[in-house]
Amino acid sequence: MSLESEIVEITLRALSISGLAALVAAGIGLPIGVVLGMYKFRGRDAVTGVFRALMSMPTVALGLLLYLAFSRAGPLGFLELLYTPLALIIGQAILVIPIMISITSETIVSVDPSIRELSRTLGADERAAAASVLRESLGGVVLALSASFSRAISELGVALMLGGNIQGLTRILTTSIALETTRGEIALGLGLTVILLVLMVVFNLMLNQAEKRVRWWLWE
Amino acid sequence: MGVIELRDVTVDFDSTKALDRINIRAEPGEMLSLIGPNGAGKTTALRVMAGLLEPTKGEIFYNNERLSGADLIKLRKRSTLVFQKPAVFSTSVFKNVAYGLRVRDVSESEIEKRVKDALKQVELYTLKERFARNLSGGEQRRLCLAMGIVTEPEILYLDEPTAYLDSESTQIVEAVLKELNKEKRTTIVISTHNIMQAENLTRRAILIQNGTVQRTGLTSEILRDQLETLVFDDTTRNIFSGSAEFTNGLHSGMRLASIKLNDDVSIDAITDRDGKVTVRIPPEDIVVSLGSVLSSARNTLKGRVSDISLEDAMALLTVDVGVNLVAQITRSSLENLRVALDDEVDVTFKASSVRVY
Amino acid sequence: MRKETKLIAIIVIVGISVASIGYLLYFNQTVERETLVISTTTSLYDTGMLDSIKETYESVNDQVILAFISAGTGIALENARRGDADMILVHSPLQELAFMQESYGVNRKIFAYNFFTIVGPSTDPAGVLDLVPLDALNAILSYGRINNETIWVSRDDASGTNTKEKGLWTTAGYNYTELSDEDWFISSGTGMGTTLNLADERSLYTLSDIGTYLKYKSEGLIQLDQMVEEGETLLNVYSAIIVNKTTVPTVKYTAAVEFLQWLVRESAQQLIGEFGKDAYGAALFHPAVSIIETELPVLIYQWIHNSAFFDSGGTLYECPPAWQDGDYDLFT
Numbered sequence: 086m087s088l089e090s091e092i093v094e095i096t097l098r099a100l101s102i103s104g105l106a107a108l109v110a111a112g113i114g115l116p117i118g119v120v121l122g123m124y125k126f127r128g129r130d131a132v133t134g135v136f137r138a139l140m141s142m143p144t145v146a147l148g149l150l151l152y153l154a155f156s157r158a159g160p161l162g163f164l165e166l167l168y169t170p171l172a173l174i175i176g177q178a179i180l181v182i183p184i185m186i187s188i189t190s191e192t193i194v195s196v197d198p199s200i201r202e203l204s205r206t207l208g209a210d211e212r213a214a215a216a217s218v219l220r221e222s223l224g225g226v227v228l229a230l231s232a233s234f235s236r237a238i239s240e241l242g243v244a245l246m247l248g249g250n251i252q253g254l255t256r257i258l259t260t261s262i263a264l265e266t267t268r269g270e271i272a273l274g275l276g277l278t279v280i281l282l283v284l285m286v287v288f289n290l291m292l293n294q295a296e297k298r299v300r301w302w303l304w305e
Numbered sequence: 306m307g308v309i310e311l312r313d314v315t316v317d318f319d320s321t322k323a324l325d326r327i328n329i330r331a332e333p334g335e336m337l338s339l340i341g342p343n344g345a346g347k348t349t350a351l352r353v354m355a356g357l358l359e360p361t362k363g364e365i366f367y368n369n370e371r372l373s374g375a376d377l378i379k380l381r382k383r384s385t386l387v388f389q390k391p392a393v394f395s396t397s398v399f400k401n402v403a404y405g406l407r408v409r410d411v412s413e414s415e416i417e418k419r420v421k422d423a424l425k426q427v428e429l430y431t432l433k434e435r436f437a438r439n440l441s442g443g444e445q446r447r448l449c450l451a452m453g454i455v456t457e458p459e460i461l462y463l464d465e466p467t468a469y470l471d472s473e474s475t476q477i478v479e480a481v482l483k484e485l486n487k488e489k490r491t492t493i494v495i496s497t498h499n500i501m502q503a504e505n506l507t508r509r510a511i512l513i514q515n516g517t518v519q520r521t522g523l524t525s526e527i528l529r530d531q532l533e534t535l536v537f538d539d540t541t542r543n544i545f546s547g548s549a550e551f552t553n554g555l556h557s558g559m560r561l562a563s564i565k566l567n568d569d570v571s572i573d574a575i576t577d578r579d580g581k582v583t584v585r586i587p588p589e590d591i592v593v594s595l596g597s598v599l600s601s602a603r604n605t606l607k608g609r610v611s612d613i614s615l616e617d618a619m620a621l622l623t624v625d626v627g628v629n630l631v632a633q634i635t636r637s638s639l640e641n642l643r644v645a646l647d648d649e650v651d652v653t654f655k656a657s658s659v660r661v662y
Numbered sequence: 663m664r665k666e667t668k669l670i671a672i673i674v675i676v677g678i679s680v681a682s683i684g685y686l687l688y689f690n691q692t693v694e695r696e697t698l699v700i701s702t703t704t705s706l707y708d709t710g711m712l713d714s715i716k717e718t719y720e721s722v723n724d725q726v727i728l729a730f731i732s733a734g735t736g737i738a739l740e741n742a743r744r745g746d747a748d749m750i751l752v753h754s755p756l757q758e759l760a761f762m763q764e765s766y767g768v769n770r771k772i773f774a775y776n777f778f779t780i781v782g783p784s785t786d787p788a789g790v791l792d793l794v795p796l797d798a799l800n801a802i803l804s805y806g807r808i809n810n811e812t813i814w815v816s817r818d819d820a821s822g823t824n825t826k827e828k829g830l831w832t833t834a835g836y837n838y839t840e841l842s843d844e845d846w847f848i849s850s851g852t853g854m855g856t857t858l859n860l861a862d863e864r865s866l867y868t869l870s871d872i873g874t875y876l877k878y879k880s881e882g883l884i885q886l887d888q889m890v891e892e893g894e895t896l897l898n899v900y901s902a903i904i905v906n907k908t909t910v911p912t913v914k915y916t917a918a919v920e921f922l923q924w925l926v927r928e929s930a931q932q933l934i935g936e937f938g939k940d941a942y943g944a945a946l947f948h949p950a951v952s953i954i955e956t957e958l959p960v961l962i963y964q965w966i967h968n969s970a971f972f973d974s975g976g977t978l979y980e981c982p983p984a985w986q987d988g989d990y991d992l993f994t
Contacts, residue, residue, distance in 0.1 A: 101680065108677050157745025157912050165912075167746050168699055168729055199392040206355055206386045207405035208456060210378055221395055249731040252713060254697070264732075267855045268708045269878045303669075304396040 088273075096280055099257035102170055103238035106177035110233050113178070114185025115226065121186065122193025122222070123215065133190055139183035144242030151176050152246045168249040173257070176243040181233035188232060192225020193218060220303050227296040231289050239281065258284075306333045306490050307368060307384060307459030309354050314363030316349050323349040325516045326363070331460065334490040336482070338503040338524065341513040347496035348389070350513065351462045354494065356380030382409070384460035385453040389468060391445035393437040398429060398448055401437045405456040423455035426481050443474035450478055454485060460492040461485065467502060471617070479506060501587075504528055529583070529662040542631040543586040549579050549661065561603075561656060570627035573603040574659035583662045590658035591632035593622055594651045595642065603656040606630070610648050613639075624652050697727045698917045701739070701747035703822050704853050705871040706900060707732035709946050711937045712751075718933060719924060726917055734821035734853075742766060742903075745910045749918045753871075753900045754822040755970045756829075762972070762985050766910065767903035769992055770981040772954060772970060773925050774900040774934050774947040775962075777892040778826055781858070781875055782867035784887045788813060790867070791887075795895045796834045802867050803836070806846025815866045816842065817857050818849035822898075827869045830895065858884050871898060873938070873946035880942040899950070899970035901980075906987070919990050926951045926992065954980055955994055 121133055153159050155167040166172040200221045204214035241259040248255030250264055258281045265274040309331050316324040324346045331337045331354075339347045352358040353365065356377040365372045367380055385405070394401050402420045411419070424430040427447040432440065437448060446466075453461055466482070467475040483506070485491045497503050503510050503524050510524040512531070520527055547566040552573070554561035564584055565571045574584060592598070597605060608626030615621075620639040622632045630652055634642075644650060706712060707730060716728040731741060735754045739761050741747040750767070752758060761767050780798050782790065788805035790798035806813040817824045828838040841847050848866075850857040854874040861868040862884040878884045890896070902922055907915040924930055931949035938946035950966065957963045967978055974982035986993055 104680055108680060112677070157910070159744075162745065162912075168697070168731065199388070199390065200394070202352075202357055202386075202388070203392040203394075203452075204404070204408075205357055205381055206388075207408065207452060208382045208385075209404075209408045213408055217394065224395070249699075249729065251699075251727075251729040251731065252716060254727060254729055264708075267704065267853050268710065269855050269874075269881055269883045271883070300395065304394075304400050 092277070092280070094253075095256055095258060095261050095277075096284070098170070099238055099259075099281075100284065102173050102257060103177060103234055106174045106237045107181060107230060107234040109174060109178040110181045110185045110237075111230060114182045114229070114233075115189055117182075118186040118189025118229070119193060119219065121190035122197065123218065133187065136183045136186045136190075140187055142180065142183070144180060144240040145246065146242070147180055148176065148242040148244075148246030151179065151243065155247065167247065168251060168255060170248070170255055172247040173244055173255055176247040177237040177240065180240060180243055181237050184233050184236060185229050188225055188229035189222070192222045192228070196221045196225075223296065223300055223303065227292055227299075231292045234288060235285050238285065307331075307492050308333050308366075309384070309460055309492070309494075310366040310369075311350070311353060311360075312364045312366065314350075314353055314360040314365070316346075316353060316358065317361045322516050324353070324360070327513070327516070327518045329354070329511055329518065331492050331494050332509075334486070334492055335509060336486050336493045336495070336507040338507040338510045339494065339496040339513055340498065340500060340503050340510050340527070341496075341519075342498055345513045346516040347498075347513055348464050349516075351386055351464050351494065351496055354460075355384055355386035355462050357386060383458060384462065385456060385458040386462040386464065387449050387453040387466065389465040391442070391449045393440075393445055393448055393452075395438055396436070397433065398424070398435050398437050398440070399433040401448060402451050402455050405452060409456065419455050419457075420451075423451040426454065426484070427451045428477055442469075443471045446470055447474055447477060450481060454481070454491075457489070458491065460494065463493070463495045465497055465499075466495055468497070468499065482506060500528060501585075525662075542588050543591075544583065545585075545628060546581065546583050549574070549576060549582045551579060562661075564659070564661070566628050570606070572606075572659060573656040574661050575656050576661035578661060585660040585662070586630065586654060587658060587660070588621065588631045588633035590654050591630065592653040593624065593632045593634060593642065593644070594653065595644065595648070597651050598653065600653050601655075602653045604659075605651055605653045607649065607651055610644055610646055610650055613644075613646065622650075624650060626652060695725055695727050696914060696917050697729050698749065698914055698921060699729045699731060699747045700749045700751060700921075701731045701733065701737075701741040702751040703735050703738060703753060704732050705753065705821070705823060705874055706751055708853070708855060709873040709877055709938065711873070711934065711947060714933065714937060715925075715930070718930070719921065722924070723920070726921070728921070734819055735825065736820040739766075742905050742910075745905075745912050748905055748914045749921065750903050750905070751900060752822060752903070753898055754825045755899065755901075755972075757822075757825065758901060758903060759972055761903065765908070766906055768906045768981075768985050768987040769919070769922065769990070770901050770903045770972075770985065771922060771926055771992060772899055772901045772950045772966065772980055773931070775950045775966060775970075776872045776898050776947050778823065778869055778896040778898050779872050779875060779892075780867060780889045780896075781861065781870050781886040782889050783862075783865040784885060785865070786887075786889065787865070788867065790889050793890060795830065795890050795893060798890050799830060799834045803841075803846070806844070810845055812848055812864065813846045813866055814848070815857055815861050815864075815868045816847065816849050817854065817868075818842065818851055819853070821853075823854060823869060823871055826896075826898065830869070833895070858886065862886050876938065876942045876944060876946055894965040894969065897965050897969050899966055900947070901970070904987075919988070922992065923990060928952075 121129060154161045155172055156162055197218050201214045201218050204217040239259060241263060244257055244260050250256050250260035258277055262274045262277045311327060311329045313326045314324055315326055327350060329350060339350060341347055353360050359374050372380060399420055402423055403416050406416045406419060424433055427450050429444060429447055429451060440448060466478050482493055486493050507524055510527050511518055512520040512527055545566045547564045549562045549564045552561055552563045559575045560577050562574055562576050563571050564574050606626040608624040610622055611625045612623035618636055619633055620636050624630050632652060712730050719728055735752045735757055738750050738752055739757060742750050743766050780795060788802045790801045793801060802814055816827055831838045831841060842849060850860050854870060857868055858870060858878050902925060904918045904922060905913040907913050931951050934947050935945055935949045953963050971978035971980055972982055981993060
């Protein structure tokens with residue numbers, strides 16, 4: 086395989102693995118974030134505090150824990166997930182779920198209660214008022230998505246320990262950068278770094294545009 | 306034209322009592338003010354009346370009909386609260402105003418017409434396509450008012466409608482409220498710690514302190530009896546007690562009195578009262594000049610400038626004329642005056658500017 | 663509320679499409695093809711030799727994906743013990759022996775060798791050029807102690823290279839742990855490439871595998887020179903061990919055996935011997951299978967025999983009979 090096509094493949098793989106991880110994290114984290122943001126209950130502060138602390142989980146530490154869990158000798162070994170793309174997706178999703186939850190709930194808490202009160206006094210029922218709160222939280226949800234995807238695609242620890250940097254299977258941008266650097270291929274590592282940075286910038290710009298569209302559309 | 310009544314309403318927040326067995330009744334088509342210091346419970350009372358907060362104890366009557374917790378949505382459909390801190394949706398000005406109509410399933414053509422009317426009333430129609438969050442603070446407050454009136458509520462509640470508002474927006478808001486009350490006979494309840502606003506807008510007032518109703522009555526009477534205790538913030542200036550004495554003079558056909566503020570200072574005012582009075586001289590009615598100017602105003606006093614403070618486009622000059630008088634002038638006239646601390650100046654104001662309680 | 667439904671529908675559609683694209687791109691190949699996980703050492707992997715082995719093997723056997731996990735020898739063995747690897751390619755006979763004694767491995771085949779080398783700055787402050795390895799180490803140590811300046815960097819990462827280094831110091835009569843506290847001796851704690859860079863930057867001597875050294879040198883990343891000649895003491899033997907299916911039942915044993923059979927075949931051995939000649943001007947690895955079969959050339963065979971064979975009942979074996987499993991024509 087030529088170098089160019091391999092770089093393209095690695096880039097696409099990084100995008101789809103981290104994209105899927107962010108989507109999975111959104112699927113799990115958004116509802117939890119919404120619940121944490123919308124409903125007051127005993128121990129909510131403790132729960133949000135834990136998730137906020139987990140936001141800064143070192144990737145190698147999470148990688149090690151998940152490696153021990155997914156390893157054949159570990160409790161989830163029967164799933165045969167270690168060193169597969171799926172393990173990477175799961176690992177990165179777990180890594181970014183706290184980000185998803187924290188930013189979402191934080192946004193909703195800061196939007197609520199003024200927007201909820203505004204909607205209610207203008208005649209909205211509880212459900213429509215909740216919908217307004219969510220609609221106003223869109224910016225935070227987009228931020229959460231962007232932060233999640235960016236952290237997923239730029240992390241190394243989980244990818245190395247769960248994916249193993251297997252060529253053609255679990256090799257992604259960050260693991261390639263690490264590998265090429267130890268191999269002394271500094272120029273190649275630098276090129277991959279540029280690709281990673283460009284991707285993150287482009288993705289976030291696109292997301293900002295998408296946010297505007299969605300916001301406009303939500304108010305149609 | 307709605308009638309709202311709170312009977313023995315108590316609201317507890319955690320362990321503190323925000324409201325303690327209060328009774329409030331707003332009559333149909335009246336303008337009522339809740340006055341009291343910050344934290345007295347005015348906002349909480351408004352939220353209960355507007356159906357946003359279920360009281361811990363007590364009863365709510367709307368148009369003489371008792372409401373239970375589940376009926377609060379009905380209350381909200383027919384009355385609206387305009388918050389002190391402007392809350393707007395992240396969309397255009399137009400869509401913000403349309404929100405209250407959309408949740409009521411009003412037809413699009415009707416929405417178009419009514420939003421337009423409401424925006425014109427608060428003088429925001431030219432900004433209708435702007436992103437609401439990009440409006441200035443004063444514009445956002447007016448937008449909130451438009452959002453409230455577009456649904457044509459039977460009762461409109463306003464929490465501190467003009468606190469920290471620039472004078473242009475204040476005038477617009479007060480004009481809209483008066484017009485609404487006059488034309489549509491909308492019942493309007495405002496909370497304010499600005500007693501001048503209460504005096505200016507509402508005939509009746511309810512004084513709330515520490516979560517309880519201290520007094521209910523005519524605004525002017527409450528002010529007369531308790532003015533000095535009702536000054537809740539430093540935006541209310543130039544309030545003095547003194548004794549009035551009839552001078553046998555007439556001013557534009559009205560009775561002129563001399564009011565002695567202390568041994569050195571007396572001012573002329575139009576009043577038919579004698580004896581102990583409280584007066585207020587609005588800072589914006591006082592003219593400051595270097596040396597005397599030719600004026601028909603009855604009161605001209607000499608003094609030294611003891612303080613100059615700047616607020617937005619305005620400047621406040623404190624002049625010691627025997628009492629400390631605060632004059633509000635524009636910044637450009639301050640620059641033209643070239644006045645500095647300790648300068649000797651003349652202050653001039655009309656007898657008719659002096660409010661006597 | 664039609665809008666909410668529409669929004670949810672769009673999210674679901676986007677999710678499903680991303681998921682299916684991802685699936686099509688990467689997952690179905692793992693479903694159709696068997697993944698053989700091989701834990702290996704960085705010195706073997708970082709040269710790129712295993713990439714060309716992977717490419718060639720997958721072109722002749724399209725039912726298998728060779729998944730090389732590159733780590734130090736220590737973690738490679740640990741991976742295998744946990745059942746996460748089907749096979750290991752390592753270069754540390756002592757650790758291999760322990761691994762097999764714990765009955766984690768079978769069918770050990772030595773498939774390649776090369777030499778470690780001691781490299782250092784071309785100014786050669788300690789004057790070790792052309793000395794035999796143990797004398798060179800002694801010279802470096804004395805220079806460091808006398809001048810009280812940093813002169814040696816050790817990887818200290820439990821890798822195969824590091825194990826070799828410890829062995830060399832022991833043979834020279836020193837205790838590695840004690841040495842590592844002395845001022846002239848520093849630890850990098852990282853891989854070979856980083857350690858070479860460090861040695862280059864600070865003009866230090868270090869022990870390196872020849873593959874990584876030649877690669878870095880030929881690409882102009884380091885200026886360090888090779889100080890000592892190849893010899894028995896610096897021999898570096900690479901062997902393949904299949905994980906024991908009795909101890910670790912989940913191992914993909916058949917696929918591992920098939921790959922091992924291919925690896926020791928003439929064509930693969932040739933590939934190993936040729937690798938790097940074009941790019942680095944010298945072969946990075948030498949094929950070992952025919953040397954062990956023919957016991958020729960005698961000198962090299964003796965070196966491998968002495969340093970990398972395991973003792974069983976007084977005889978040295980590449981893989982003692984007790985650990986030979988099945989009849990795959992692997993051993994003569």
